[in-house]
Amino acid sequence: MPKNVFDILVVGSGLSSMIFAEEYLKKNRKINLISPDFKKKNKDNLLNKINYKSLPPQLKKNFDKIEDYFDYNQLSFNKKNCSLLGSLEFGGLSNYWGLQIDKDIGEDLNCFGKKTKNEILKCFIEILNEKSLSGKFKNFNNEFNMNEFYEKIINKKERKFNDLSAEKSILAINQKKGNFKKLVPELILKKIKKKVIFHNYCVESIIRKKNLIYLNCVNQKHTKVFVTKKLILGAGTLVTTKLLMQFLKINSEVPIKHHPRLISVYLARKKISSSMKFTPGLFQIKSKKKNDIFSGDIRPANKMILDMSLKIYSIFKPAKTLLMLIKNYILFSNNLLGTDFSNLYIKKKRDKFNIYSKNKMTLKILKNKQKKVYNYLKDNKIIFPFFKNFFPGIGADYHYFGTLNVGSKKKLSVNNMCQLRNNKSIYIIDGSVFNFRNNLYPYGYVMANAKRVAKNLKK
Numbered sequence: 001m002p003k004n005v006f007d008i009l010v011v012g013s014g015l016s017s018m019i020f021a022e023e024y025l026k027k028n029r030k031i032n033l034i035s036p037d038f039k040k041k042n043k044d045n046l047l048n049k050i051n052y053k054s055l056p057p058q059l060k061k062n063f064d065k066i067e068d069y070f071d072y073n074q075l076s077f078n079k080k081n082c083s084l085l086g087s088l089e090f091g092g093l094s095n096y097w098g099l100q101i102d103k104d105i106g107e108d109l110n111c112f113g114k115k116t117k118n119e120i121l122k123c124f125i126e127i128l129n130e131k132s133l134s135g136k137f138k139n140f141n142n143e144f145n146m147n148e149f150y151e152k153i154i155n156k157k158e159r160k161f162n163d164l165s166a167e168k169s170i171l172a173i174n175q176k177k178g179n180f181k182k183l184v185p186e187l188i189l190k191k192i193k194k195k196v197i198f199h200n201y202c203v204e205s206i207i208r209k210k211n212l213i214y215l216n217c218v219n220q221k222h223t224k225v226f227v228t229k230k231l232i233l234g235a236g237t238l239v240t241t242k243l244l245m246q247f248l249k250i251n252s253e254v255p256i257k258h259h260p261r262l263i264s265v266y267l268a269r270k271k272i273s274s275s276m277k278f279t280p281g282l283f284q285i286k287s288k289k290k291n292d293i294f295s296g297d298i299r300p301a302n303k304m305i306l307d308m309s310l311k312i313y314s315i316f317k318p319a320k321t322l323l324m325l326i327k328n329y330i331l332f333s334n335n336l337l338g339t340d341f342s343n344l345y346i347k348k349k350r351d352k353f354n355i356y357s358k359n360k361m362t363l364k365i366l367k368n369k370q371k372k373v374y375n376y377l378k379d380n381k382i383i384f385p386f387f388k389n390f391f392p393g394i395g396a397d398y399h400y401f402g403t404l405n406v407g408s409k410k411k412l413s414v415n416n417m418c419q420l421r422n423n424k425s426i427y428i429i430d431g432s433v434f435n436f437r438n439n440l441y442p443y444g445y446v447m448a449n450a451k452r453v454a455k456n457l458k459k
């Protein structure tokens with residue numbers, strides 16, 4: 001028997017892991033968490049230099065950080081074939097997310113069964129209340145306001161397009177007494193910091209010996225083996241899937257679900273603004289058809305979005321001052337497709353796990369759906385009749401999930417407690433266990449599920 005055996009060990013420090021830790025600590029004194037944070041010299045520095053910006057390093061042309069993520073995790077991809085993002089920082093991708101939560105979970109949770117589906121929904125509402133998020137859902141009402149023209153458009157009953165609808169999203173922005181704070185992992189850590197024992201390592205591989213789970217870990221200086229009775233995996237879908245494929249010796253191709261994305265820019269006839277300091281997607285235009293799932297979100301430009309766009313379209317740089325003056329008339333939109341159009345795969349290739357895309361039609365489909373969103377905006381007199389599209393690449397939606405099945409007999413599957421098939425001491429709490437076919441901004445439900453798993457474990 002090894003000397004130090006943890007009862008429970010969490011991997012990752014994204015929102016799924018932090019929500020899990022927070023809930024678990026309601027009935028337990030300490031929790032151990034492994035997550036790399038190589039910038040920091042020691043664990044006491046953990047909170048000092050966390051500097052979450054809304055832009056992922058890739059978009060700021062800081063490729064080193066991304067390369068670290070892929071190198072340490074033995075993942076590779078061809079930049080011409082797809083465009084992926086990952087982060088080894090404390091908080092991972094959860095530092096950068098765009099803050100929207102789609103309330104419509106539709107049939108996405110049915111695979112868990114009615115009881116579990118209700119438990120996840122209950123946890124979702126608890127998160128909305130506990131974190132005072134912005135928006136409206138069932139009895140929860142902490143709505144944010146937009147200017148009148150846009151409020152009217154959203155509330156208007158008769159619209160020209162019956163197969164599309166507009167609605168405000170829920171925003172992962174804590175809104176209390178006129179104060180607005182983004183819900184990021186740091187915000188949760190601040191509350192529970194004293195009870196979290198942080199191990200600054202990257203998990204390289206998982207091994208099971210009898211009833212114990214061994215984690216082989218590395219950081220810039222050391223290697224170390226951690227041993228635990230129960231393992232909670234929240235390393236984000238790409239890494240969690242790779243670790244499990246390695247553990248289960250799966251060499252065949254595994255599809256990764258995601259929401260392909262096309263970015264569009266429009267010029268509005270009326271200025272758009274909201275009561276918030278941030279400018280996340282304020283509302284979504286969604287397809288109402290069950291078999292044709294896509295959406296376009298609408299947000300005004302801001303300095304950060306304009307700076308980034310001017311890097312791509314440098315010809316407009318001289319007009320920057322003017323663009324800043326009319327920024328509330330410039331509408332940016334992400335057009336996202338449902339998971340039927342997923343186009344990413346992972347497969348072991350020698351000592352690495354390669355991620356790639358196959359279908360060449362994705363951009364054509366995206367443009368086709370964007371045209372519908374454009375027509376909606378034009379015919380409802382929201383915009384002038386022109387637009388500009390930018391395709392960031394396949395996988396550049398950063399919504400990766402759905403590599404595991406719920407309740408199936410496949411090796412890569414979990415039961416409705418999110419325990420890995422035939423390995424009940426391994427729990428998966430990130431997006432890997434969901435297929436978000438209908439819900440195009442799903443992170444609220446990933447957090448809700450992590451909370452549910454923690455509640456069941458802490459009993």
Ligand SMILES: Cc1cc2nc3c(=O)[nH]c(=O)nc-3n(C[C@H](O)[C@H](O)[C@H](O)COP(=O)(O)OP(=O)(O)OC[C@H]3O[C@@H](n4cnc5c(N)ncnc54)[C@H](O)[C@@H]3O)c2cc1C
Binds near residue numbers: 201440444
């Ligand atoms: C710019 C942007 C905008 C987005 N907008 C939205 C949105 O509006 N709505 C929405 O629903 N989703 C959005 N997303 C997606 C969302 O951010 C992710 O789905 C979510 O952050 C994933 O959280 P996670 O906890 O599963 O993983 P992450 O947040 O990626 O956390 C993974 C954690 O695992 C750690 N880790 C990685 N490798 C290892 C290893 N080998 N060993 C140990 N730890 C490891 C990382 O350091 C990190 O702490 C957006 C993403 C981006 C980048």
